[in-house]
Amino acid sequence: MFKQIAGASALMLAMASPVHAVDIAIVAELSGGGAPAGTQYRDGIMLAIEEINASGGILGEKIKVTQHDTQTDPQISKGLVTKAIDDGAYVIMGTVYSSSTIVNMFEAMNAGVPQIVGAEAPNITQKGNPYVFRTAYGAHRGVPSLTGYFRDNLKAKKVAVTWVNNEFGKGGHDVFVAEMKKAGINVIADIPSEAGAADFAADVSRLKSAGADAVFVYLHEEESARFLKEAKKQGLKTPLVGEVTLTGQKVIDLAGDAANGAVAHVGLTAQANVKSIQDFGKKFSAKYGHQTDHNGIKGYIGMWAVKYVTEMNGAFDQKKFADKMHGLCLDVNKHPNMLLTTCWDKDGELARESFMVEVQNGKQVVTTTVAAAK
Amino acid sequence: MEQLIQVVLSGLATGSIYALAAIGFTLIWQAAQTVNFAQGEFVMLPAFFVLIGINFLGMPLWLAMLFGLALSVLILGVAFKRILVDPLLSHGGLSLIIATMAVAILMKELVKEFYSAEAQPYPALVPQGAWDLSGVIISLQDISHLIICFVVIVGLTLFLDKTKVGRCMQAAAQNAAVAEILGVNVKRMILYTFVVNAVLATLASFLITPVYLAKFSSGEYLGLIAFIAAIVGGFNQVRGALAGGLLIGVLDNITATYITAEYRQAIPLLLLIAVILFKPEGILGKPEGRAV
Amino acid sequence: MKFTKRNLWLLIGLALLILAPIGQGRYIVYTLTSWLVFSIAAMGLNLTLGYAGQISLAQSAFMAVGAYITALLTLNGIHWIVAMPIAVLSSFVLGLLIGFPALRVKGHFLAFVTLAFTTLVFLVLRNEDWLTGGPYGLSGMPRPDFGLFNTGKNINFYYFTVFIFVIFSLLMYQIVRSPWGRAFKGLRENEIRAESLGVNTRRITLLAFAIGSAAGGLAGSLMTPLVQFIEPGSFALLHSLRILLMVIVGGAGFFFGPVVGAGVVIMLPEVLRFTEGYYLMIYAVTVVVLIIFCPKGLVGLGEIISRKILKKKEVRKDFEQGAKL
């Protein structure tokens, strides 16, 4: 049964492209709770593949892509990564959810297959895996960029943190609490909430009575929107500061004017005042009929990085690919489709300039650009 | 003190929506002795009917809402009963439970595939606005949720107790065989029950989606909490579902504010276990006679 | 053991299990192993649900208990062969405790209690990170090494799982065909009558529940070295529903029903992958259609079909007994 289907799909693809093809496997959250992120990531990759193939492919070979749905289940993702390896994938794209990546990345590592992930939990690049590469920096890189803002701009003495109680939120939360401790700022209220939580009345009410100078908000997009609406309803006046998920276009669409005034540190944003990124955003919405978020950009640049790095090596060599990427910087002037100059360190951790943004009148406005972390 | 009042008030407002979904549970339980595991999705779906009306058919909001209501009655009421419940009733409760779980998956996937996996903004029925009473914020939305919910429940109770159709529905639910002998069209009455459930779910959908946002997965937690509310309040009583909904809403908020955020979800569940063990008919329910 | 037609089929099945992974890639081997692991969990639930008629939505919670206990022990250097019985016993005892509500409430209400239990277990695993690693979970659990046979390689671990699966099936078969099994069925079909015939229904209910739970614990105990990473989300309510689906789809109350069901539930997404985003829809519709037209599941359907084809009475009875055991 498997073989028949694999054969059928191979046949279909064979008709569409020349015989030689480089296999790319997308292993992402196409259904289940991670579907919004996973499908964006996939769409970004597919857009990049379309462009790459239109311009001659990689080293003259057209990309052949297979999509695998993890159903947002780490165990299934592990199986699918091994399947992608069995099928001879050159590079594996994904997964986006850290809980899945942490399970499946060792399969790719053991097989020596480079893996380009959307996951942001700190521990992914802290396990000495030489084959995993990020498309966005981990929370331990992003969150510290905010310390200065709390200390210098807001002159905060005591802060509160509200976070989503899963591996994503806990990663950000732990880094934030450690950073605040280093900066001598007291964390006076620490409020976790469930992924998918809808009722933030109690959370906001606790923040109101806590009397913090600022609140660090580390929630997923939809929860951010619900949180902002409730904060507005209850008249919470404390400055709200977050990471990329607090001020995304999605959040602004959902929360309406409740999003105004929210401040965030953003690694990738379709609203960045960078022409290449804005152009990408237009291409993306023209193709898919909906807006991209940072996951779409992550998939797109991740796929282009595969092309650039492979062509630098001049061969489809997975070991060389991984070696090359460590300590590599892809300059946006030479590699325009990276959208921003992007570097990877020896752990596969990513560095790239980033932005401080504020929502003003329903628009994300970049207030400052933060240099890439060293 | 302001905080407590605030939290209780918010809890009541949310709880009133839990109650609307929970009543549907109790009605279907009475009529078909089954549990609808897709109840959360029944609340999720009508919002998308409305969005389709607005975004694809160019309807004004009021018309789109009527359109959504009509579709809900047709699909969640009549079709659900005819296609799923009727053929499965004779197979016993478990089959129906599994089937409703499958239906829940189907509804989520349909929305995700043909609309979007992402949350959508949804127009509020009630204008924004709030009063600040010395620190306690009372929003127009919360108050109107409570009022609408009470009006619906009083209306429903009157309908069930005072009208002929309502009394026939109750008779059919309590003892189908006897009702049949008394000339009640039991099948039609059970169908009415499913329609009423669809209407209530639609109403809950219209009220809660502006807060929860329209998303394929937004029914998951709501369905769970609604049936906890139904059991805690009393599975065979409309006012039991009301009490259960409000209680869970308030308790949830008080727990999150004063006791624990990590174990917030545990409190309704512990309450559920305690009620099932010590008062299985629910706080306001009547004991169901157990035949030997 | 008499050489009957049924035994022949079982031998063929065993031979297929042994031959299946040969020449296959790691993915197939992984999927086959995970199928056997879930089969164990589903067979356990089948004892509780299919034989004794107690609806449980807690099987993934018992898997979690088994998996975490095994993980914590093996991470601390204790061999799997010691950790596994502790995990299974803990699940058994916990099953006894959770089974007590089953004595007071029946049917749907038991489903609710077990559902609540599953979510409570999830919350504890997620929140008590000092012990369980919280949302990050636990990783790096070793696969058992038996000196001459190291299960570190995927294929070896597969055969190790086959071995455990066969032992487990034999034990389960012994239970099902023993007077206990008959009492379980009596409980399912007519509890009051069973009690009037001297069956201690309280004890039998608890045992059915606890044995099913222990099987969940065993499955969890295999899950840990298989995946070598566990986190709370892998044991959430959704997975209990999934195991329930395996039992129902395969055929509740048939000995090998859950094995078929687990195969279908695990393989179907793969088989339907060419339909891209639609497979879950097809899946859901299939389940509904199956339940409406064939409430006894696939094995039940197979029985009906084979009964129609094989009209000879002798053959039919043999098959029936074999399938139902």
Place this chain on the structure above:
Amino acid sequence: MTHPLLSVRSVSKRFGNIQAVNDVSFDVQQGEILGLIGPNGSGKSTLFNCLLGQYQPDSGSVALKGSNITGKSPSELNLLGIGRTFQQLSVFPEMTVIDNVILAGQEHSGSMISRLFGSPDAGLTKAAEKLIGFFKISHLRDEPAGSLSYGQQKLLDAAMAFMAEPSLVLLDEPAGGVNLTMLGNLKERLQAFNSEFGTTFVVIEHNMEFVMSLCSRIIVLAEGSVIAEGTPEEIRSNQTVIDAYLGA
């Protein structure tokens, strides 16, 4: 002094506003066949359920051979040697006839452990086969009980009650819905048990013909109370009984 096999003393049971059983006392002697009759709703079944542990009586006591058995569970009572049948069909429909009968005896032999690891039929197949032979349903041995006719299921139900060799069997409307041929068969079987093994019976029955010809003594209940007691002939001519039936 010798105790009666079963002695019922002042048993009462109330449901809400209805006094279902009101201060009922009687004895059952070893070896007799006692009929329990009364109009619909007179409390016969409730009384049975009080005697058999399904209900807790509100007051009163029940003793078996002089030892108190009030409040014991149905399974404990069965293990003490009390068998019963049910008014509604009460077999295990998806199990075979022979399995139904074996289940009826297995709890009486061996321990929990031997029932798990011992012989799968607990060594009862022979006894069960003999019993279904006795009830003339041997040809149905391997059929699922649910596929049997109503009358056959009634016979199976009765066979199950006898599997554990009880000293006392309570039969709840054994003749209800059974055709005449089967009825003759059933009566003959019951009488054979009574004469061969000395098994004692208490029978609830609406079929007067059946009761009068089977029982040696009859107790009449009306509105929860005993209104008459005597031989079939005495009951037939008792004015109170006739009034109670006509009044109902």
